Amino acid sequence: MEMPKPNPKILARKAEFLAQLANILPPDAIISDPFETRAYECDALTAYKCPPLAAVLPSSTAEVADVLRLCHRMGVPVVPRGAGTSLAGGALPTADSVILGVARMNEVLETDYDNRFVRVQTGRTNLSVTRAVEEHGFFYAPDPSSQLACAIAGNIAMNSGGAHCLKYGVTTNNLMGVTMVLMDGTVAELGGAHLDAGGLDLLGVVCGSEGQLGVVTEATLRILHKPEGARPVLIGFDSNEVAGHCVSDIIKAGVLPVAIEFMDRPCIRATEAFAGAGYPDCEALLIVEVEGSEDEIDVQLGKISEIARTHNPVELRQSNSADESARIWLGRKSAFGAMGQINDYMCLDGTIPVSQLPYVLRRIGEMSAEFGLGVGNVFHAGDGNMHPLILFDANKPGDLEKCEAFGAEILKLCVEVGGCLTGEHGVGVEKRDLMSHQYAPEDLDIQMAIKDVFDPKWLLNPAKVFPLAASEPRRIAAE
Amino acid sequence: MEMPKPNPKILARKAEFLAQLANILPPDAIISDPFETRAYECDALTAYKCPPLAAVLPSSTAEVADVLRLCHRMGVPVVPRGAGTSLAGGALPTADSVILGVARMNEVLETDYDNRFVRVQTGRTNLSVTRAVEEHGFFYAPDPSSQLACAIAGNIAMNSGGAHCLKYGVTTNNLMGVTMVLMDGTVAELGGAHLDAGGLDLLGVVCGSEGQLGVVTEATLRILHKPEGARPVLIGFDSNEVAGHCVSDIIKAGVLPVAIEFMDRPCIRATEAFAGAGYPDCEALLIVEVEGSEDEIDVQLGKISEIARTHNPVELRQSNSADESARIWLGRKSAFGAMGQINDYMCLDGTIPVSQLPYVLRRIGEMSAEFGLGVGNVFHAGDGNMHPLILFDANKPGDLEKCEAFGAEILKLCVEVGGCLTGEHGVGVEKRDLMSHQYAPEDLDIQMAIKDVFDPKWLLNPAKVFPLAASEPRRIAAE
Missing domain, CATH: 3.30.70.2190 (Alpha-Beta Plaits)
Incomplete structure (x- = not known):
């Protein structure tokens, strides 16, 4: 996976940057020791690793705004991170970026059973949202497999689903509003505890935007009454x-x-x-x-x-x-877990029209023979969200590359039959270069122009979502 | 309602514009006779009227693209129009604009019961979508009161709901993909017959964008199995x-x-x-x-x-x-209809948290006494979508203005209690100047910057959605 070279100017100013950080965050919220930053070198897509320049763990929206304002001024890229469970490398750092982790922001801010919502800080884990309301008979519906660990911040970034989203929809169907800090430190409120939005529905485009547009620090979530x-x-x-x-x-x-x-x-x-x-x-x-x-x-x-x-x-x-x-x-x-016991595997994520299931499964079987790599399928069939697990040996030279090539073919197949190269894991770095199979250059251009609106300096979550070649002119113009 | 002055340069080039139109559309698809353009002088918000420069009725996405390309080149504003049932003046023309009506584009393009979708041209009426699939036991869920007349194009523009959206959601929850023509004639495909989107979810921001971003000519709609x-x-x-x-x-x-x-x-x-x-x-x-x-x-x-x-x-x-x-x-x-028999009325549309219903109804009653105008309430209570009908006498000087002032107070009240100034009718011209009660200047700025991405010349659906004063710098810069 090609990553852009770190900016030497930023590396040279590391000490100055850390000194400035120390003015806005308490010492225990700044991690810059090279040994300790290793904890943030990857997320659940462990095939790719790179320790960040530093990691910060703010405790409030105001602190997040302070950090972003500083990074904006000094031109330091920012990689937002929830719980680090991304399977697409959504929280993979670059050597010149700072990891902005929301893990300390995990409070329940408001519960309202009359209007059926809960407002939380986004570092809160998915399952603990339900834990906070279940004694009143409510639950939060989206249930990714990682729900014990994954944070609402990541769920919003990736528009996460889960086994039960066939009936209850994915994150975007259960998200009512967010507080989002823009790269320049502006705090924006989108949506709220009500139906619909006046004017353009920015909440819709923020959900699933993979940390490209801003850092979501608080979320108003729809809660539902538990079925009998x-x-x-x-x-x-x-x-x-x-x-x-x-x-x-x-x-x-x-x-x-x-x-x-x-x-x-x-x-x-x-x-x-x-x-x-x-x-x-x-x-x-x-x-x-x-x-x-x-x-x-x-x-x-x-x-x-x-x-x-x-x-x-x-x-x-x-x-x-x-x-x-x-x-x-x-x-x-x-x-x-069982698959992990017998092999290294890469978990893919694509969606297809349900009627294409038999054809796609047959083709995956054929490709498995062609590539000489085993594959297991376990997925949410009701809404056509596939998760092929490609088995490989991480210690065997060339096996990872073969696995990546096989994975790319499967995702192209999803697009070919009228589906999409992501379901709930997002694009991240994993599928960045496949985006041009899904989208025409004009379509990608509009998406990147919207990124320009929110993050004109292209500092947020670098080298993700958009093919590097496609985004290069905009990144250069932004410098 | 203040509307911007028509651009004299466009009025002066009317003959040239019509001649160019005649090169790309058949004669019966161009309406320019001042008597005939009167049919397009307003939508269902009949308090405001203005005949357009011309109206066109293209029959295909390609024709829509040709028209937009021409208007883009000549700087002619375009007002997209579905069936003209907007209660917020969403299809109100300006004197220098061309109405682009999609009424002739009403075909069913594809039905797929295995994958539960139907693809239609957007001039098709809401109810006739259900008519096209009901013999197989399916229906299209959003059901605005005007469903016999209103077009899918307008439903998408306003993110329409209806009585049954408490269970089935509004248009955005039932829309899977669109074909949209941008102002420069580019044809973009967003979403499709599958779950989720790769990268930024543009479909989410297009739904409810009130003709500000492009002209949606085809739509892939989720159909559901009819309940027993x-x-x-x-x-x-x-x-x-x-x-x-x-x-x-x-x-x-x-x-x-x-x-x-x-x-x-x-x-x-x-x-x-x-x-x-x-x-x-x-x-x-x-x-x-x-x-x-x-x-x-x-x-x-x-x-x-x-x-x-x-x-x-x-x-x-x-x-x-x-x-x-x-x-x-x-x-x-x-x-x-019954309310219309006894009085002229203005139908408002706002949303509130459900628990605020009793308070808001009481306050509306008090305001009714203060303004000296009667009000009837009939609405979708389950999701807090209110439709107060303010009664007034259109022939009594000053009554309309009083009614507008009363309406504005009700919508401000909706915002005040944590709601939104629109539910399913959109902002249009009606609530344009109230947007600054809902949104901070920074929030409006981001929305307008996104409009810039799709429609940098600000030619699409002029003088709607954004307060004129707020949008003026961008409109001037666009000229």
Whole structure:
């Protein structure tokens, strides 16, 4: 992955920059010792690493504004960081940038059950938002796999989804307003605890903007009343293709499960060996979960089972208790860990029209043979959000490059069938150079012109999202 | 309403402009006769009128691009127009502008039931989208009151909602992609038949942008499977305040009706006199509709009735048949017509946090006395989208101005309690000068800078959305 060369002028002024930082932040909020900055050298895309110039951990919106104002004045690039769980390298530093971590800003600022929202500082983890409101019977819907660790800041940056977004939508559907600090230190309020926006909907473009436009420090989040209950059905098939058709049929029939999860044989086997969830040894497995009262659940699971039976499943196991539900989910929830036990893997993220599932799975299988690298599929099938896990050996020279090339082909395939090269992980550095497969030069130009509006000096989250060649003229003009 | 003076240079070149138009459009697609252009002098906000320089009715995206390219070259402002049903003056022309109507572009381009979308030209009316897919059991969810007439183009421009958006969301939640022609004739594709966007989510900012950024000619719309059935319950109260509390309690309890409609006494009386729906003569009336199987409907209506009973309703009438449902909806659906029979009225549109309903209704009542103008309230209470109808006499000098002043106070009140000055009608000319009550100068500046990116010459839909004084420096710089 090509990264721009660090700016020697900034490196030369490091001492001056740190002295200025010391004027606006307490000592324990500044990390500049080269040994300690190593903790920020990468995020969950560990294939790429680079220690930053420094890292700062402000405690308030005002401190964030002070830091950005200083960096703006001195021309120091800023890499915003939530919990560092990005799988696309969204928080990868450059050697001349400062990591701005929001981890210390994790307070609940306001809960309002009448109007069903909670306002939090964005360093708060996803799951702890639900923890803060669950005793009143509410929850925050988006549930990325990393929800125990990942921060709301990162969820907003990447427009994160999760297993349950089929019913509840992704972050953008559950985000009502933000406080965002612009690169020059201006504090902007977008949206709020109400429907719609007057004029242009900037909140919509901020959500999913991967730290390119500003640093989001506070967020107003929609909370929902917990359903009475939820239960899944597990359905096994002897072919990925048939499982894909079953997903289409469930969606088409108008049943609205909260989740339709898909695992293929490599994942099923790894998961069974790891977690022993009692999954059948078959080609493809669906976990379909519905919510409501016990009666509603029975009716819906009945309909889903009826549809599944027309596809001759090799297994159909409807949960009738909390214990059975937990057993069914156990395997799915440990799938990533299980795959990690047997191999290094790269987790991809792309979306496709649901009807293309069978074709895309078949093509991935063919490519796997061509590249000589195994691949496991475990993903949110209901909304066509795929997560192929490409297996490789990090210690084998050339394997990572082969894996990247294979991954790029899969994402191009997603675009080709009418999908998108990202679902919920974002573009980051990982897919930066694939953006030109998704977008025409004019489309990329408009996106970059909007970045210009918010960050005219191009200091925020450098070398992400836009292909380096495409953004070069604007970056040079900004200097 | 102050409008900018027409540019004499454009008026002087009218003949040349029409000659150029004749090179790119067939004769019947160009309307320039001053008698005929009168048909385009206003939209549904009939208080403001101005015939355009000309109107054009292209039949394809290519023709739209040709027209825009010509206007861009000659500096002629363009006012995009769907069906002309805007209540905010979103399609009000200026004397030097050309109306670009998409009414002839009303084809269904693609239906895909597997992936649940329909792709249409944006001149198609809202209701006829549902008509095109209903025989397969699908529907398009956003349902503005004007759905028989209003075009998808206008729905996208204003991010329209409707009675059922409590459950299904507004246009932005049901829009998957658009083809948009920029002012310089560039054709851009945003979004598509898949989840999420790579890079910046431009679709989000285009939806609700009121024709400021480009002309949307094609749209990919999410279609949903029709629910098995739906039935409402009608609940009458002796106080607006108590009705407001009942709405809060229903929302808070986690029941998710598809619609919660609210009418106050002036509306109830006018409606009864007009339609004879058998409504009780009380202070406030709620119509709460739920969907599902017959059993699910019974369970949900039971819960809602239980909540309502704790507020001592004066009437509680649960529909048990299609006939009873139609009777309950009859009054609500004729409310606007009924009010129009007895008075001229101005229909406002603002959103507030649901818990503020009782306070805001009381304040509107007090202001009604202060201004000496009657007001009726009929609106989507579930999501806090208010539609006060201010009654006035169009033939009485000064009454319109008084009505406008009253309306402005109501919208400022919406902002004050944490809401927004628009819900689904947009800003248009109507609320242009109120935008500075909602937004700080920095916030407006960012919005206008984004307009600069898409429309650097400021030719699209002039004098709308942004306060004239705020936009003047940019408009002058653009000349």
